[in-house]
C-alpha cells in the first residue's frame with residue numbers, strides 16, 4: 001500500500017458527520033454525503049465520541065443550542081464536544097437570525113449553514129471542517145512530539161549532569177548503562193572500554209553488564225581482543241552504529257558475529273540489538289555501549305526466551321539518535337574522569353615524593369609518615385562504624401579520608417627545614433663532642449701524671465729517698481686526682497645518655513666547673529659552658545634550642561602545605577590538620593597551644609597515630625622499639641589520663657586494635 005493511498009483511506013474512515021437523533025437530514029443531503037465519501041450518523045447530544053481516531057463534525061441547530069440556556073452553558077457544552085474527541089461544531093440556523101450571532105465568533109464553531117440546507121454548501125463546509133480537524137490533529141501530534149523531545153532533552157541534560165557529577169568510576173559505568181537502557185527501554189546493556197594493554201595494543205575491556213530492570217550491574221573487567229569479529233569490537237573499530245532486529249539472524253555477509261555464550265549460560269534470548277561508539281572530545285573512540293532487547297516498557301521483566309521473542313521490538317532510528325547523544329556525554333564524562341584520575345595520580349606521586357624527601361633527610365623516621373597515615377585512616381574508618389554516642393554523628397566520607405591521608409603523609413614535611421644533625425641526635429652532646437671531651441680528660445689526667453712525675457723527679461734529684469713521705473704523698477695525690485677525673489669522665493659519659501639526669505649526677509657534673517687542662521699555651525676548662533648545657537638537658541637528647549628548631553617542623557609543614565592550592569580540591573583542610581599534629585587537648589602542645597574543641601577529631605586521630613608510631617617505631621636512634629602493650633599503656637597513662645589526647649578515640653584505637661593496621665602481629 002502506497003503512502004498516498006494510506007492517507008486517503010485514513011481521511012475518509014477517520015472522519016464523520018454526526019447530527020442529533022431527531023435531526024431531520026434531507027435525503028438529498030444524505031446522498032451528497034455518500035457521494036462525497038463522508039460518513040454520517042445520528043448521535044446523542046451533546047455528542048461523546050467513542051473512537052479517539054475518528055474526527056467528528058457535529059451538525060446542530062442554533063435553536064437546540066439556545067435551549068441549553070446561558071451563553072456560558074452553550075460555550076461549555078461546545079467545549080465539551082470539542083475536547084471529548086477531535087471534534088468541531090457546525091451550526092444550522094435560519095437566514096436573518098441574529099439572536100445567536102455571538103456564536104458565529106466562537107472558537108468552537110467550525111461552520112455556519114442556513115436553511116434550507118444546500119447539499120453542496122453542506123459538503124463544502126464539512127470538507128473544510130474535516131481539513132481543519134486534520135490540521136488540528138497534526139498540530140497536536142507535533143506538539144506532543146515536541147513535548148516528548150523536550151522531555152528527552154531535559155532527561156539527557158539531567159543525565160549529563162549526573163554523569164559529570166559521579167566520581168566513582170564503577171558507579172559511572174553503571175550509570176551510563178542504566179541511563180542508556182532506560183532511555184531506549186532496553187532490557188540488557190553492556191559497556192566496553194577501549195584500553196591499551198602492556199604492549200600498547202588496543203584491547204576491549206568488558207566494564208559492566210546489566211540485564212533486567214533492577215540489575216545494578218556486574219563488573220566483569222574481562223579484557224577482550226579488539227577485533228572486528230565481535231559486534232562491540234566492530235563498532236569500536238569502525239565507529240559505525242550497529243542496529244540489528246535479531247542478533248541470531250546476523251547476515252552471513254557481516255564481518256561480526258554475535259556471541260551467544262551469555263544466552264546459553266543464562267537461558268536468555270538476545271534479540272534486538274543496538275551498539276554505538278562512545279567518543280571523547282577529540283572524536284577518538286573510547287568505548288562502546290551495547291544494548292539488547294528493546295521492550296514496550298522498561299520495567300517489563302523478560303521471563304522466558306518465548307516471551308522475549310513475542311514482546312521485543314527492534315530499536316528505532318530515534319533510539320539510535322538518543323543513544324548517540326547519551327554516548328557522547330558518557331564519552332566526555334569518562335574522559336573527564338580519566339583526566340581527574342591522572343591529576344590525582346600525579347598528585348599522589350607528588351605526595352609520595354615529598355614523603356621520600358623527608359625520609360631521605362631523616363632516615364630515623366623511615367616509614368613513619370606512611371604508618372601514621374595508615375593508623376589515622378584506620379581510626380576514622382573505625383569511627384565510621386560506631387553508631388552510638390559521640391561517634392554517631394562523626395562520619396568521614398571518601399574525600400574526608402583522603403584529606404586525612406594527605407595531612408598524615410605530609411604532617412612532618414616541615415622537617416626538611418630542620419638542621420639535619422638534630423634528627424639523628426641520639427645523645428645529649430652533639431656528635432663528636434664526647435670524643436673531644438674524652439681527649440681533654442685524658443690530656444688532663446696525663447698532665448696530672450706528668451706533673452707528679454716531674455715533682456718526684458725534682459725531689460729525687462735533690463736527694464730525697466724513694467720512700468720519703470713526700471714522694472708517697474705525690475703518688476697518692478696523682479692517683480687520686482687522676483682517678484677523680486676518670487670518674488668525672490664516667491659521669492659525663494652517662495649524663496650524655498638521653499635519659500633523665502639524676503640529682504647527684506647533676507651535682508657531680510657541676511663539680512667539673514672550674515676544672516681545667518693545659519692547652520698548648522693556656523689553661524682551658526675541661527667542659528665548656530655549652531657542653532654543660534647539653535649534659536644538663538633534663539629529658540631526651542635535645543637542648544632547648546634544638547628542641548625549638550625541631551618543633552618548628554610543624555609550622556614549616558604548615559607553611560609548605562599552605563603553598564598548595566588545596567582550596568580547589570575537596571581536601572582543603574590538609575594544611576590545618578597537619579598544623580595541629582603536636583597540639584594537646586590540655587593546651588600543652590605546640591606550636592599554637594590549641595585546646596579542646598580547637599582541635600578537630602581528625603587532628604586528634606593524627607596525634608594518637610603519631611605518638612603511637614613514635615613509641616613503637618623500631619628505627620629511632622635515641623630509643624629502643626617499645627612493645628605494643630607498653631606503648632598503649634603510655635598513651636593511656638601519660639597522654640589520655642593527663643588530658644593530652646582524646647581518651648574516647650584512644651579507647652576506640654585500643655578496643656578495635658586499630659594499631660594492627662600497621663603491624664597485624666602486634667599484640668595489645
Ligand SMILES: [Fe+2]
Pocket residue numbers: 411412553581582
Ligand atoms: Fe611531628
Ligand SMILES: [Fe+2]
Pocket residue numbers: 368372411412610
Ligand atoms: Fe610525626
